Amino acid sequence: MAEPGGAAAPPDIDPDFEPQSRPRSCTWPLPRPEAEAGGAAGAAEEGAGGAAAGPGRAEGARAGGAAAARKGGSRRNAWGNQSYAELISQAIESAPEKRLTLAQIYEWMVRSVPYFKDKGDSNSSAGWKNSIRHNLSLHSKFIKVHNEATGKSSWWMLNPEGGKSGKAPRRRAASMDNSSKLAKVRGKASRKKPPLQSAPESSADSPGSQFPKWPGSPSSRSNEDSDVWNTFRPRTSSNASTISARLSPILTEQDDLHDEELLPSLVYSSASSNVPPTVTEELELIDGLNLMSPSSSVLSTQQSASSGQIQRDSSFSLQSPNAAGQTFGNSLFNPVDISLQSSVSHFSAPQTLEALLTPSSPPPRDVMMTQVDPVLPQTGNRMSSRTLLLLGGQAAQSKMSSGNPRGKPAEQQAEPVGASVLPSTLPMVTSPQNTASITSLKAPVSAQPVQLGSPVLLSSASPAPLGLNQDRLPTDLDIDMYMENLECDMDYIINSELMDGEGLDFNFEPILPTPSYPSTSQASNHTWVPS
DNA sequence: CTTATTAAACATC
DNA sequence: GATGTTTAATAAG
Numbered sequence: 177m178a179e180p181g182g183a184a185a186p187p188d189i190d191p192d193f194e195p196q197s198r199p200r201s202c203t204w205p206l207p208r209p210e211a212e213a214g215g216a217a218g219a220a221e222e223g224a225g226g227a228a229a230g231p232g233r234a235e236g237a238r239a240g241g242a243a244a245a246r247k248g249g250s251r252r253n254a255w256g257n258q259s260y261a262e263l264i265s266q267a268i269e270s271a272p273e274k275r276l277t278l279a280q281i282y283e284w285m286v287r288s289v290p291y292f293k294d295k296g297d298s299n300s301s302a303g304w305k306n307s308i309r310h311n312l313s314l315h316s317k318f319i320k321v322h323n324e325a326t327g328k329s330s331w332w333m334l335n336p337e338g339g340k341s342g343k344a345p346r347r348r349a350a351s352m353d354n355s356s357k358l359a360k361v362r363g364k365a366s367r368k369k370p371p372l373q374s375a376p377e378s379s380a381d382s383p384g385s386q387f388p389k390w391p392g393s394p395s396s397r398s399n400e401d402s403d404v405w406n407t408f409r410p411r412t413s414s415n416a417s418t419i420s421a422r423l424s425p426i427l428t429e430q431d432d433l434h435d436e437e438l439l440p441s442l443v444y445s446s447a448s449s450n451v452p453p454t455v456t457e458e459l460e461l462i463d464g465l466n467l468m469s470p471s472s473s474v475l476s477t478q479q480s481a482s483s484g485q486i487q488r489d490s491s492f493s494l495q496s497p498n499a500a501g502q503t504f505g506n507s508l509f510n511p512v513d514i515s516l517q518s519s520v521s522h523f524s525a526p527q528t529l530e531a532l533l534t535p536s537s538p539p540p541r542d543v544m545m546t547q548v549d550p551v552l553p554q555t556g557n558r559m560s561s562r563t564l565l566l567l568g569g570q571a572a573q574s575k576m577s578s579g580n581p582r583g584k585p586a587e588q589q590a591e592p593v594g595a596s597v598l599p600s601t602l603p604m605v606t607s608p609q610n611t612a613s614i615t616s617l618k619a620p621v622s623a624q625p626v627q628l629g630s631p632v633l634l635s636s637a638s639p640a641p642l643g644l645n646q647d648r649l650p651t652d653l654d655i656d657m658y659m660e661n662l663e664c665d666m667d668y669i670i671n672s673e674l675m676d677g678e679g680l681d682f683n684f685e686p687i688l689p690t691p692s693y694p695s696t697s698q699a700s701n702h703t704w705v706p707s
Numbered sequence: 708c709t710t711a712t713t714a715a716a717c718a719t720c
Numbered sequence: 721g722a723t724g725t726t727t728a729a730t731a732a733g
Contacts, residue, residue: 252711252732259711278723300722303713310713313725320724327720329723 255291260304260311263289264318268334275321275331281308 251257258266267284268276276284282305286296295304312318312332321331 261711301715305722306714307712309722309724310726311711313723329720 253291255289260307261315261317264308264311264332265334268318268332275333277323277329277331278309278312279329281312281332 253259255263263285264281267281267288268274270284270288271280282296285292285304285308287293292304295302298305300306300309312320317335317338319333319335321333323330
């Protein structure tokens with residue numbers, strides 16, 4: 177209760193209804209109409225709940241499973257058809273800031289879902305609370321964000337990218353068949369449970385297992401920082417998360433900030449050197465981040481960050497200018513130069529890669545590019561292709577996000593081709609316009625209009641180019657990696673297409689950017705209000 | 708086979 | 721003790 181934000185738990189929620197509701201796949205910015213008419217059902221529920229109250233555990237409904245059957249045949253749970261995950265999503269969505277602490281989620285449940293009404297006083301060991309926690313951790317659709325308040329627990333937000341159902345990393349990663357079993361070994365290894373046989377304990381044993389400890393780490397103060405970074409983790413792919421987290425320790429403790437922060441760090445990490453295998457995972461991470469940045473709430477706090485280490489901010493600014501960027505975008509951009517230097521100094525690696533890549537033209541390193549982009553649109557294209565190669569589309573994403581949606585910087589206007597490409601390959605369910613917006617949002621590939629021969633584009637578009645890239649790709653990176661990227665991209669595209677196609681909710685009215693806009697214009701980002 | 712719900716072991720804070 | 725993460729068992733589609 178000490179929460180200033182005040183839980184904010186509107187008593188809405190549709191107690192009933194929504195037998196499955198698949199359409200709302202992309203829960204993020206969706207205001208979602210929310211049919212309120214569930215009243216009657218709610219009441220009914222109430223009755224049940226009340227009855228249950230006495231007995232305490234009251235899982236009557238579920239136990240036999242028979243009880244649930246009643247009524248039209250649905251209500252898979254005592255409280256209705258919604259899953260815990262859905263309930264949690266609703267809870268979070270209902271919050272003005274789109275984020276809640278665990279306790280607040282509990283609160284919301286108790287307040288909004290009749291069934292839990294009387295279970296508010298249960299302690300954390302209560303089954304349902306355990307389940308809530310479990311769901312939060314399990315699904316990638318929920319992300320944990322460090323809470324600045326000292327004693328407070330983390331904020332839980334919805335992953336803009338929509339973790340979908342999968343918590344899983346991209347299936348690919350581990351294709352080591354039975355290794356799945358082995359995988360478990362990795363973790364803390366100890367787990368205590370299976371204590372038998374002294375484990376090899378090992379420590380670093382496995383051959384390629386993960387990276388040693390990633391070299392990067394620019395040092396800088398921070399230790400605890402790492403903590404902060406960790407806050408955002410892509411679940412399963414512990415590796416990636418770890419790395420990313422550690423990689424860029426710098427940064428003040430801007431609670432909310434790290435969301436974006438991570439992105440850049442990831443970018444660097446991937447580009448910097450090692451990490452061929454994780455690319456996919458990283459991408460995944462980034463993907464989520466990318467979308468998230470534009471979220472208003474997050475940005476809010478941003479400004480404060482300005483001071484000290486903007487390093488990652490710089491890149492971040494690139495990608496999020498669409499929302500807050502405009503408002504105080506300039507201020508953010510300015511520091512670029514500085515940040516640029518610093519970042520470059522830290523990561524000279526890209527250079528190497530670059531060299532390896534056999535570029536035909538000498539573009540700046542990815543880092544540079546990121547920053548430069550907003551400033552020098554033209555150059556942007558060039559490197560973008562290469563960068564794409566390296567980062568596997570991340571660059572593209574960031575770029576697009578920066579400009580496309582709300583239209584802002586001039587860069588992208590240069591080649592609108594991107595859109596056209598996409599449709600050709602994929603079956604479009606949506607109108608071209610939507611396509612565009614979607615593209616900008618999610619499809620890393622289409623993002624980069626570098627039509628021409630840029631392997632990247634082609635690759636994403638069609639499988640053919642493999643051979644092509646082969647020439648270019650150094651053995652270091654090798655095809656595998658490339659493939660992974662590819663796969664990823666496709667994945668995203670397909671996903672986005674399918675998903676968006678169905679639920680389709682992103683409409684950015686102002687699609688099709690007419691290269692005519694002042695600077696600061698639409699201000700859709702008021703929503704945020706630091707509490 | 709996949710998704711969900713539950714329970715429970717652990718780990719941190 | 722509250723939070724978080726993970727595993728595992730089990731039911732349902």
